[in-house]
Amino acid sequence: xxxxxxxxxxxxxxxxxxxxxxxxxxxxxxxxxxxxxxxxxxxxxxxxxxxxxxxxxxxxxxxxxxxxxxxxxxxxxxxxxxxxxxxxxxxxxxxxxxxxxxxxxxxxxxxxxxxxxxxxxxxxxxxxxxxxxxxxxxxxxxxxxxxxxxxxxxxxxxxxxxxxxxxxxx
Numbered sequence: 602x603x604x605x606x607x608x609x610x611x612x613x614x615x616x617x618x619x620x621x622x623x624x625x626x627x628x629x630x631x632x633x634x635x636x637x638x639x640x641x642x643x644x645x646x647x648x649x650x651x652x653x654x655x656x657x658x659x660x661x662x663x664x665x666x667x668x669x670x671x672x673x674x675x676x677x678x679x680x681x682x683x684x685x686x687x688x689x690x691x692x693x694x695x696x697x698x699x700x701x702x703x704x705x706x707x708x709x710x711x712x713x714x715x716x717x718x719x720x721x722x723x724x725x726x727x728x729x730x731x732x733x734x735x736x737x738x739x740x741x742x743x744x745x746x747x748x749x750x751x752x753x754x755x756x757x758x759x760x761x762x763x764x765x766x767x768x769x770x771x
Contacts, residue, residue, distance in 0.1 A: 621679040633702065635659075635695040640706040644685040648706065655697035664692040665706065681708070 634653035634706035642648050652671045660670040666679040685691070685708045695702045 620683060625731075632696070633700065633704045634761075635697075635704060637693050637706050640705070641709050642681055643709040644681055644687065645683045646681050646709075647678050648681060649676055649678050650693070652695055652697060656722050657698055659695050659697045660735050661695050663691050663693045663706065665708070671695075681706075 606650045618729055633655045634651070636649075636651040636653075638649045638651070648666075650661050650669055650671055652661075653674055655671075655673060657673055660671045661671060661677070661679070663679075665681050665685045669677050669679045687710045688706050691706045691708065693704050693706050695704070
């Protein structure tokens with residue numbers, strides 16, 4: 602009976618670990634060395650795009666800047682659009698002879714250069730509580746995994762309490 606409990610606890614722990622393991626959203630399944638520097642930039646800022654090891658020119662596309670062509674084994678710069686959403690994560694796709702690699706680019710909360718409208722000073726309003734930087738986007742798989750873990754914990758609690766109460770009857 603103890604072996605069953607130990608096996609089920611180990612299985613539940615392994616499932617919880619597998620479901621909560623971070624997944625990589627930036628994928629570079631190519632033999633080429635693609636890079637975006639810096640990986641977090643303010644709206645209107647400049648980034649450097651690098652495509653090392655590609656035997657021909659590389660085309661780089663994203664929804665946050667114009668299409669850029671990088672020469673063979675070279676680099677190029679791109680300017681992020683001013684209307685990029687602060688805190689958003691944009692996908693940058695590198696295409697080298699049909700092999701596509703994707704890297705994420707995060708837009709910082711501020712702007713690269715202050716405009717005439719942003720020079721006004723506002724009085725401090727105190728600390729704003731909330732989720733802060735720990736919350737990016739809703740992901741259905743993560744929500745389902747979290748719900749499953751909560752349901753498993755609740756079920757395990759009910760089972761343990763019922764076993765204890767049945768053992769204490771006189």
